[in-house]
Amino acid sequence: MPTRINQRPTQRQIAAQVGVSVTTVSRILNPDESHPERWASPETVAAIQQAAAQLGYRHNALAVSLRTSRSQTVGVLLPVVGDFVTASIYSGIDDVAREHGMTALTASTLDEPVLRAERTFSLLDHLVDGIIFADAHLDEDFLDSVATQAVPFTLVHRRHPDHVCVTADDVAAGRLAAQHFIDLGRRRMAVISGPRFMSTGVDRAQGFVDAIVEAGLPAPTVFDSALNVKSGGDATRAMLASSHFPDAIFAVHDGAALGVLSVLRHEGLSVPDDVAVIGFYDTPMSSAMELTSINVDLNNMGRRALELLLARLSDQQIESEVCPVTLTVRRSTDPSLPPGGHGPTAEPLTSTVQRAPHPAESSPQHVNPAP
């Protein structure tokens, strides 16, 4: 029984107990793939394994890292923790990390350069084997300075022209939204983008504007925003106050789109009759609010970002990847769809435009009388 209460058992303890050297213990506890398995006699192996189990031995990750100068750890820099987008990306990263017996250390940077540098260095202090940046700024040169260090990295979600990244096909997404509005016969478009340093908003807005201009329609107005509920609402109020009132709004973030819907509703405007709205990320809120939204597999983007990084750590050549996007149509653009929408969010299919499925019947609910 592992009744030890204070000290983690060491290989030395095992060695002493079994009567062998620490080297042997180390070898047994780290079965080397290359050499079959004749590193020790069956008895020794058994004895060591039994002692290890009995003492509750666990590797000291720090000692191993120090010795091997490989920490089996990757750092992940997130702009914020706790929003649907970064959480989904992180989740994919974390899955891959676990599959490879690695640990993902996270840090949030709030998109503040000082904090970002501080946290990056902190990760490096912990000898991370690599870093994934989910908070790249288009205009920054910080990443170049990181490239100076011996630690490889990849970017995810937001791109930077000079580095390997895994992004959504943001330009295509913008075009997809534009085409949908055009198909619906809308003429006066607006797009709520994000800060200029985020490639996501910039690229989406670019694709949106391009497609509309190419269609011979008036160029849409682009609003910068902070990509949250409040700023989405603010942007909408600004639109309402302007002379150029739109009949279609594309918000590059569902949070902002919620702000849009909320303000429109309270101004007595009908969605989609007066204004059609498209959001981004197809969050659970999208389906609850029946919001047409663009879907991208964020989880998989995270996965790929780490997989690329690991490939890079194995000295493979790696290249940027662009992930496909789809449009899930709901009642915020197409009132002919059946109401509801509390079923599971539509799965992305092979086609780029799909209808939301008829909401699934509610599963039988376990009801409990009050105690």
Add this chain to the structure above:
Amino acid sequence: MPTRINQRPTQRQIAAQVGVSVTTVSRILNPDESHPERWASPETVAAIQQAAAQLGYRHNALAVSLRTSRSQTVGVLLPVVGDFVTASIYSGIDDVAREHGMTALTASTLDEPVLRAERTFSLLDHLVDGIIFADAHLDEDFLDSVATQAVPFTLVHRRHPDHVCVTADDVAAGRLAAQHFIDLGRRRMAVISGPRFMSTGVDRAQGFVDAIVEAGLPAPTVFDSALNVKSGGDATRAMLASSHFPDAIFAVHDGAALGVLSVLRHEGLSVPDDVAVIGFYDTPMSSAMELTSINVDLNNMGRRALELLLARLSDQQIESEVCPVTLTVRRSTDPSLPPGGHGPTAEPLTSTVQRAPHPAESSPQHVNPAP
């Protein structure tokens, strides 16, 4: 200029460059609080500091930890990463960690016992100085087994009877919701709680039921749910299908409340005329949806959880803490309030019940014509 491209500089390099021993370098780079500053001659100090700066020296956190058996690191176990609640708690923890020059390592457990154990051990392998569990289960004994290790821990958000924790005043919150409904003249109440192993839902439902029964009203029905949009909607449909249709629903999570609102709306029911709704956590969505919600300072809960843990690490005696809750009233219970609600979420005041402020005028919006 730090043009090194491959190796982190070590104290040995500095020592060699300056012409002193590593011991001296170490002393200078770790100014000891107790001894004023006469550890080295001013020249040596200057030379070392200059060399360190020039080489871009940084501590090797692993080596330091291994030597001192103090990692300046705490582990945080979250049920999920990426939801508003855990993110807010984590944010408070992270702030305190930074203030103390520590690093917070996170891991998500999805409330799965196997994953939780695995991740906890992984944290211990990294020699964390302490752990904060945000994912306690009421019925588990896993924490007891962790207590066997030499690593101290605290709980946050969810409580466990046997361990120190920082929680919201969940029972009071339930009573607050009940009293508000009672004041509004509602009679047929329901509460959407969470899984039975979460103290949060259990305690809130308990307070809610108690207050209602004490008021001489019929005991509310308690629905278990997964505390997300879909399950909130499912529970609502179950209510609609039952004979006991409520005129007031308390959901112990805003996500579930969104599902409630969504289903009610599509069933053609008016909120709050037909059904009043109260949510929990006062998320940004609350104000966008004009949802009356209970507010608790999650960020501060996180702060306190780590502050208590640090106190514990300094051998101080620590005790559980309960954080106050407030009710922010919006139109989902009180239609007399002005419409809107896109302003900032109401700040909790000293009183326990407050009205949402009149929505702030939208700040001037920076509008950019399309490029």
Add this chain to the structure above:
DNA sequence: CTGAAAGCGCTAACAT
């Protein structure tokens, strides 16, 4: 004021 020596827990040549 400074240095020599020991060692945290572990792995990796290099023996034998």
Add this chain to the structure above:
DNA sequence: ATGTTAGCGCTTTCAG
């Protein structure tokens, strides 16, 4: 099949 030796980068007695 196993042990010896050396050392990752750092801190910490203990001597000078």
